[in-house]
Amino acid sequence: LIVLGIETSCDDTAAAIVKGNGEILSQVIASQAELLARYGGVAPKMAEEAHAQVIDKVVQETMEKANLTERDLSAVAVTIGPGLSLCLRVGVQKARKIAGSSSLPIVGVHHMEAHALVARLVERELQFPFMALLISGGHNLLVLAQDLGQYIQLGTTIDDAIGEAYDKTAKWLGLDLRKSGGPAIEELAREGDPKSIKFSTPMKQHKDCNFSYAGLKTQVRLAIESRNIDTKIPLSSASIQDRSVRADIAASFQRVAVLHLEDKCERAIEWALKIEPSIRHLVVSGGVASNKYVRAQLTAVARKKGLQLVCPPPSLCTDNGVMVAWTGLEHFRIGRFDPPPPADEPEDTMYDVRPRWPLGEEYTEGRSAAR
Numbered sequence: 001l002i003v004l005g006i007e008t009s010c011d012d013t014a015a016a017i018v019k020g021n022g023e024i025l026s027q028v029i030a031s032q033a034e035l036l037a038r039y040g041g042v043a044p045k046m047a048e049e050a051h052a053q054v055i056d057k058v059v060q061e062t063m064e065k066a067n068l069t070e071r072d073l074s075a076v077a078v079t080i081g082p083g084l085s086l087c088l089r090v091g092v093q094k095a096r097k098i099a100g101s102s103s104l105p106i107v108g109v110h111h112m113e114a115h116a117l118v119a120r121l122v123e124r125e126l127q128f129p130f131m132a133l134l135i136s137g138g139h140n141l142l143v144l145a146q147d148l149g150q151y152i153q154l155g156t157t158i159d160d161a162i163g164e165a166y167d168k169t170a171k172w173l174g175l176d177l178r179k180s181g182g183p184a185i186e187e188l189a190r191e192g193d194p195k196s197i198k199f200s201t202p203m204k205q206h207k208d209c210n211f212s213y214a215g216l217k218t219q220v221r222l223a224i225e226s227r228n229i230d231t232k233i234p235l236s237s238a239s240i241q242d243r244s245v246r247a248d249i250a251a252s253f254q255r256v257a258v259l260h261l262e263d264k265c266e267r268a269i270e271w272a273l274k275i276e277p278s279i280r281h282l283v284v285s286g287g288v289a290s291n292k293y294v295r296a297q298l299t300a301v302a303r304k305k306g307l308q309l310v311c312p313p314p315s316l317c318t319d320n321g322v323m324v325a326w327t328g329l330e331h332f333r334i335g336r337f338d339p340p341p342p343a344d345e346p347e348d349t350m351y352d353v354r355p356r357w358p359l360g361e362e363y364t365e366g367r368s369a370a371r
């Protein structure tokens with residue numbers, strides 16, 4: 001089996017080719033980070049154009065690096081949601097063009113399932129059922145993965161995701177956003193005192209597994225405003241004292257942001273073990289899972305609960321084509337795919353994209369899970 005995966009749900013245009021045994025034959029990512037830094041956020045129309053400009057090149061390079069032609073492929077996998085619909089369409093159109101011209105089956109992939117399942121490529125021992133914490137720019141999910149395509153959502157965010165809080169904190173602290181906010185905060189936090197500012201941990205009194213990061217964002221903004229620092233001056237030219245205040249804010253924010261993950265993750269594992277006592281692993285994935293402090297703290301949570309942590313390498317935590325190819329492969333293997341589209345499919349076809357697409361049924365303890 002050889003599957004090409006295409007990902008365009010947000011701000012990265014990515015493709016990869018993966019073999020049935022998990023071997024990654026090639027991967028290419030074109031990031032819109034420069035664009036984001038320049039304009040301070042994603043505008044859907046701008047992101048769509050950026051994807052459209054590079055998609056052909058990204059896929060072509062992926063094929064060339066693997067030294068394959070389209071006829072060598074078994075199927076084409078593509079992210080169909082959740083994400084920005086204009087962006088998703090660019091990937092879906094490209095995938096259908098390839099599948100149509102070479103008569104290949106097509107597999108529609110859930111972006112968050114892909115973040116979770118790439119852990120099975122990395123750790124071949126990882127069997128269902130397992131627990132997963134998926135943390136990224138747009139999602140903050142605690143799920144019990146029962147089987148392929150079968151998830152129970154134990155918790156989600158009621159407002160922002162943790163990645164969004166990292167990104168805003170970085171922006172407000174005047175950090176260099178040419179990469180993304182997360183890594184910039186992680187780096188600066190190493191210089192700071194994590195206990196210097198007493199941010200309060202969100203949702204402490206709620207006995208559920210949901211998250212909230214909007215309040216912490218506000219606390220951070222107020223902390224920045226109330227201190228005498230000029231965040232218009234880039235960090236590299238800031239005075240020593242100004243730099244250390246910013247580092248303290250970054251470190252204190254990170255400590256509480258991650259403490260919130262630890263609290264809810266612990267409770268979710270307890271819930272999950274009642275539903276599926278055979279769980280052995282905690283998967284932590286999504287862009288924020290590339291953070292070393294996050295990994296260390298969640299390793300401790302997993303250990304405390306008798307589970308083994310599986311966290312993909314950073315390059316497979318942030319958006320990538322490998323996770324899409326792999327998830328497509330897993331579904332393809334059990335017969336879940338669409339037949340090849342017609343070779344002459346018109347370009348204005350209404351594709352099946354799912355901008356909002358829950359990963360599974362919601363569950364709250366006390367209510368039985370709908371299955």
Ligand code: ATP
Pocket residue numbers: 009010011082083111135136137138139162163164166167180181182183186286287288289290291292317318319
């Ligand atoms: P989603 O998966 O919810 O659709 P996305 O695809 O944009 O969102 P990912 O690429 O999975 O998100 O993750 C990007 C997020 O991860 C950004 O918010 C970024 O700041 C964060 N991130 C990346 N690296 C780190 C890090 N080292 N520490 C903290 N956050 C990080």
Ligand code: FE
Pocket residue numbers: 111115136137286287318319
């Ligand atoms: Fe993502």
